[in-house]
Amino acid sequence: MKILALDTSTNAATAAILEDGIIIGEYSCNKGKTHSQRLMPMIQSLLDAVGSSARDMDAFAASIGPGSFTGLRIGVTTVKAMAFAAQKPVISVYTLDALAYNLAASKAIICPVIDARNDQVFTSVYKFSGDRLERLTDYLGIHINELADILVAMEGDVIFPGDAAFMHEAFFRERLGKRASAAPPHTVLARASSVALLAKQAFEEGLYENCYDMKPFYLRKSQAEREKGQ
Structure with a gap:
């Protein structure tokens, strides 16, 4: 079983691939929130390094939050798009769980x-x-x-x-x-390898979903939304 996992919930952008319970590759960058620019090249470089393609994955996992609103949207949207293209399930992993699993x-x-x-x-x-x-x-x-x-x-x-x-x-x-x-x-810091390992546990327990159902877990409204509601 192969799982590609992402975590973009904080300043660190990180991607990992797990194969048969072993992390075969992990890339991370903790240099500012430029996930929209760095994430897809990071994923492609990782896939190239391990000799795989997105279609080889059995599932895709993302850290869904809480964390940066923009970062979460980028990571979740990327995973949903890859899963849709490959017609594979997705697995939601809470960011705090993954950090603890480090x-x-x-x-x-x-x-x-x-x-x-x-x-x-x-x-x-x-x-x-x-x-x-x-x-x-x-x-x-x-x-x-x-x-x-x-x-x-x-x-x-x-x-x-x-x-x-x-x-x-x-x-x-x-x-x-x-x-x-x-x-x-x-x-x-956030590590996609922890997301991948928790995703494996969830997958084995049948806790996966289709790409349409994955949503960010914001925990609370953004500052702009709170100010608008005042």
Whole structure:
């Protein structure tokens, strides 16, 4: 089974191909939100590197959010278009789940944080139970003070992946002390390989859909929509 997976939910654009449970290729670029320019060349370069075409895929997966509204639309639309052309199913993977999966088998509490501006983050809290990721809270869009209150009430070390991990590292260390740490640089950002591995699990459980049904998960309205509603 082959799955092509994308994550464009944050500044990092990343694509990966999984074949029979093995990541055979992964490309990433974390240099500004230029996904509309970089993504398709990245995908084509990756396919060329592994000697495959989009039609060779059995399914296509995308990180559906929460995250950047524009980035999510680009990634989801790209996956839907490729799946439609190849007449293959799609698999939706939540961005926060994939970020947590970067730290597979960690014994710590895992708390992905995606920057939502004004000291707010998109987040959820996880732990691993064996090789399975267990989510302990809802998907949240909250102020970092509220998140710290949630984590203070929990026991154990807390590790933060996500693009806001280093941004708020000092704050979480102040609130949680030595319990808090940002994820290592090679695991802190979005990785399409994690999206692909979670997509494989979902595919095997029959949790896939046709390309028309895949939608971004924004979690909350954009700032422009909120201001319009005032």
